[in-house]
Amino acid sequence: MSKLPKLELEPTAMMKMRKLRILKFYHSCGRILLFKGLLSFPEELRYLHWEGYPLRSLPTKFDLRYLVELDMRESHLEQVWEGQQDLVNLKVIILDYSRNLVRIPDLSSATNLEEINLSDCSNLRDLPSSLQHLEKLTLLNFRNCENLRSLPSFYKATSLTNLDLRGCSNLCSFPEIMGTMESLRHLDLSGTALKELPSSIENLISLDCLSLNYCENLIGLPDSFYKLKSLETFYLHSCLRLEIFPKVMDTMEELYKLELPFSIDNLIGLEYLSLHDCEILVCLPDSFYKSKSL
Structure with a gap:
């Protein structure tokens, strides 16, 4: 859906696509209009790629239990979701250049998470302590997170191979x-x-x-x-x-x-x-x- 003109979606638009497993919006900033918000995504969505996602958080009714990869680089997210989520299938989080992002939520249920990419999230301030318990995590990228001032302990992340903190100028x-x-x-x-x-x-x-x-x-x-x-x-x-x-x-x-x-x-x-x-x-x-x- 990278070549669409401006498209306004109704709040229930995604919920009607019950069999949808992969959703990709490339370079959508300003072209996918959600004036009335969004109630949810398809309940069994596996791959969600939405560059320039325009809302402040994911829909509250969206159940992430089947999601494998969340890619919302250049989004307007301030927080990814509210409350607890079952994240057992989630393997990759990419939120690079989401400059309004202030925090990421508890990830303790993301037991299969392998990669977190949050480079250039310049307002990110807090990281959850649950990072240290993610035993399959291999990559943490917080490059140029200028407001990040401290890190949780991560020594229990026994599979971690790459930790990138360059440009975290207040760390x-x-x-x-x-x-x-x-x-x-x-x-x-x-x-x-x-x-x-x-x-x-x-x-x-x-x-x-x-x-x-x-x-x-x-x-x-x-x-x-x-x-x-x-x-x-x-x-x-x-x-x-x-x-x-x-x-x-x-x-x-x-x-x-x-x-x-x-x-x-x-x-x-x-x-x-x-x-x-x-x-x-x-x-x-x-x-x-x-x-x-x-």
């Missing part, structure tokens, strides 16, 4: 990782307001890519950093307040790319940087020689 803290996370491989914290990372970051035993670029408030890294034995690439560009780089107390055999900031010459008080036994480390920035106290 001031990162939660403690109370147990071993064997699946998380990519963690992007670029452009956040973090001052430090918890020492429990050592529990990310499979982490192979960590980005802290443009973390302008970052002062130092925890002493346990060297315990990230699987780390292959580490980015630290433009961390202008970085004062402390931890001693590397043991071999980090997998680390082959360490991108220290070109501004490392600004660390005029840096006296000790240990890179012992990083046997496949290729290069350091050209400005490295300017660290005169080293």
